[in-house]
Amino acid sequence: MIQVAAVILTDENGRILICKRAQGASCAHLWEMPGGKLEPGETPEQAAVRECQEELGVQVVLGGVYAKTEYSYPDKTIEFTFFNGRIVSGEPEMRVHEEMAWVLPSQLKEYEFCPADVGLVQKLAADRQMERVQMPHTAAQLIRILHENGHEAWAVGGCVRDSLLGKNPTDWDLCTSAKPEEVKACFSGVYRVLDTGLKHGTVTVLADKEIYEITTFRQESDYADHRRPQQVQFVSSVEEDLARRDFTINAMTMDVDGTIVDPFGGQQDLQDGILRCVGEPAKRFEEDGLRILRLVRFAATLGFSVEESTKKAAMEKRHILRWVAAERSIKELNAMLCGGYAAPVVAEYGLVLACLMPQIEPALTHPYSEDKTLWEHAADTLSDAEQNPLVRWAMLLRDVGKPYCGEGYRGHAEVSAQIAQEILHGLKLDKAGRNTICQLIRFHGVRPARDAVNVRRWMQLLGPEQLEYLVQIWRADAKVRGDSEEDLQAFCKELERCKEQDCWTVNQLAVTGGNLLTEGLAQPGPSTSRLLEWLLHEVVEGRVENTRQALLEQARKWSE
Ligand code: ATP
Numbered sequence: 001m002i003q004v005a006a007v008i009l010t011d012e013n014g015r016i017l018i019c020k021r022a023q024g025a026s027c028a029h030l031w032e033m034p035g036g037k038l039e040p041g042e043t044p045e046q047a048a049v050r051e052c053q054e055e056l057g058v059q060v061v062l063g064g065v066y067a068k069t070e071y072s073y074p075d076k077t078i079e080f081t082f083f084n085g086r087i088v089s090g091e092p093e094m095r096v097h098e099e100m101a102w103v104l105p106s107q108l109k110e111y112e113f114c115p116a117d118v119g120l121v122q123k124l125a126a127d128r129q130m131e132r133v134q135m136p137h138t139a140a141q142l143i144r145i146l147h148e149n150g151h152e153a154w155a156v157g158g159c160v161r162d163s164l165l166g167k168n169p170t171d172w173d174l175c176t177s178a179k180p181e182e183v184k185a186c187f188s189g190v191y192r193v194l195d196t197g198l199k200h201g202t203v204t205v206l207a208d209k210e211i212y213e214i215t216t217f218r219q220e221s222d223y224a225d226h227r228r229p230q231q232v233q234f235v236s237s238v239e240e241d242l243a244r245r246d247f248t249i250n251a252m253t254m255d256v257d258g259t260i261v262d263p264f265g266g267q268q269d270l271q272d273g274i275l276r277c278v279g280e281p282a283k284r285f286e287e288d289g290l291r292i293l294r295l296v297r298f299a300a301t302l303g304f305s306v307e308e309s310t311k312k313a314a315m316e317k318r319h320i321l322r323w324v325a326a327e328r329s330i331k332e333l334n335a336m337l338c339g340g341y342a343a344p345v346v347a348e349y350g351l352v353l354a355c356l357m358p359q360i361e362p363a364l365t366h367p368y369s370e371d372k373t374l375w376e377h378a379a380d381t382l383s384d385a386e387q388n389p390l391v392r393w394a395m396l397l398r399d400v401g402k403p404y405c406g407e408g409y410r411g412h413a414e415v416s417a418q419i420a421q422e423i424l425h426g427l428k429l430d431k432a433g434r435n436t437i438c439q440l441i442r443f444h445g446v447r448p449a450r451d452a453v454n455v456r457r458w459m460q461l462l463g464p465e466q467l468e469y470l471v472q473i474w475r476a477d478a479k480v481r482g483d484s485e486e487d488l489q490a491f492c493k494e495l496e497r498c499k500e501q502d503c504w505t506v507n508q509l510a511v512t513g514g515n516l517l518t519e520g521l522a523q524p525g526p527s528t529s530r531l532l533e534w535l536l537h538e539v540v541e542g543r544v545e546n547t548r549q550a551l552l553e554q555a556r557k558w559s560e
């Protein structure tokens with residue numbers, strides 16, 4: 001009989017999730033997640049990975065399975081501890097039952113539950129660290145060509161960071177000692193070369209259908225408007241180039257053979273999950289306010305903690321954020337909101353975010369419960385929504401109007417929708433996105449009836465995609481209120497049926513404007529579309545079936 005079981009999973013950042021739970025071997029008992037159960041044909045381990053992914057919205061990899069089993073003999077009881085099905089020595093010490101926590105490999109000792117396991121888990125973590133993503137062939141080829149021409153060249157920045165984290169980098173930026181003209185000379189005739197960023201030392205090379213930016217080692221100075229360096233000086237050493245970069249984890253280079261240049265301890269910070277400025281934080285943020293936003297974004301996406309002096313400076317220098325172009329801000333904010341660790345970061349950095357959207361300020365202090373502000377509560381619920389910026393914005397701003405409303409918060413949804421419109425307009429989010437978010441906020445407090453007519457009305461109003469988003473918000477609010485899931489589940493069931501069988505747009509009607517004209521039921525012009533709209537209304541309300549015959553008959557009534 002297995003009494004204690006644990007599954008060890010690692011996330012995309014190489015951190016480890018230890019899930020421990022007393023009693024029962026199957027993962028249905030391991031997780032306290034809603035609906036936690038084995039799908040047909042699934043092993044408990046596969047279920048754990050799937051459920052963890054669904055619940056946390058992050059990629060997870062199965063690290064190992066840990067279990068404690070008790071065998072009873074007539075005269076005694078013996079406990080065995082297993083790791084990945086093998087017996088390991090040592091008595092598991094289940095200090096904390098029913099615990100689930102992401103930990104960094106370096107923190108494993110604190111989570112010790114069985115001495116023998118710690119070594120195994122650490123090895124597992126180390127093995128994963130080795131699994132860095134290989135440099136793509138073309139990037140390596142470009143570096144080699146620069147080498148052959150007598151220049152230094154490296155992959156640099158985000159791609160090195162992501163590669164060390166075992167994540168596939170989105171793009172591979174290169175840096176080199178070669179001056180831009182020399183870079184061009186190395187590649188012209190071999191690849192297509194664009195010199196759009198030449199002034200700042202960047203040459204763009206189109207190789208094997210990929211775009212590579214190759215930037216000459218440089219220093220920046222005289223930042224104008226806390227954003228743009230006025231002067232760019234080419235320098236000769238890679239270390240000098242790395243010194244201008246924002247965070248230690250972004251200030252590393254990698255050679256084709258995997259050699260790393262890391263003058264600021266980026267690898268250690270990556271291991272420990274720490275975000276730290278290169279150089280003096282206050283000065284670095286003063287130079288370029290965008291770095292403050294990048295900091296918050298990396299915290300929310302990587303789940304790293306922010307080193308104290310970096311955090312302090314970000315708070316102190318937050319007003320510099322208003323110099324950042326809205327187009328840059330919204331990009332960072334969207335990425336931040338969709339981060340797997342957005343909830344605690346958004347809660348903590350409310351004051352920073354308020355520099356970009358002062359309308360949220362009242363929510364930062366408005367009490368929600370004894371120990372939470374309205375803002376903290378909104379941030380908390382972010383992880384209940386999918387990683388889509390539209391839903392997450394709606395989630396975050398849905399109650400932002402409450403402090404502006406009187407007692408009982410009457411009309412707060414509409415007020416919140418208007419504030420959101422204002423905020424997002426200021427941040428230059430596109431109009432379609434803004435409107436979706438505002439609709440979601442406007443209707444977030446509704447408790448929808450589950451009958452077919454009502455579901456079709458919602459479909460007609462919002463369409464399947466937006467309605468799907470709204471359901472997530474309704475679900476999160478139901479969870480907060482402690483309502484049973486039953487009503488919403490029934491609504492969703494009806495929604496699924498409706499999607500398959502029902503009609504909620506004019507295009508889905510069994511008749512077209514052309515049909516109505518040939519039947520002599522409508523005249524050319526806008527009255528035809530009015531008639532179609534009316535027919536749709538009748539179908540949605542369940543008064544007419546969506547068949548050609550029924551609709552033509554109904555149309556006759558309209559003309560009469
Ligand atoms: P992402 O995964 O979003 O691409 P990234 O770190 O690669 O993250 P990029 O904008 O592609 O971000 O920048 C590439 C590199 O340039 C960074 O890793 C960092 O070294 C440097 N960098 C980018 N923006 C700044 C900045 N505002 N200040 C200093 N260095 C920066």
Ligand code: MG
Nearest residue numbers: 158159170171
């Ligand atoms: Mg990048």
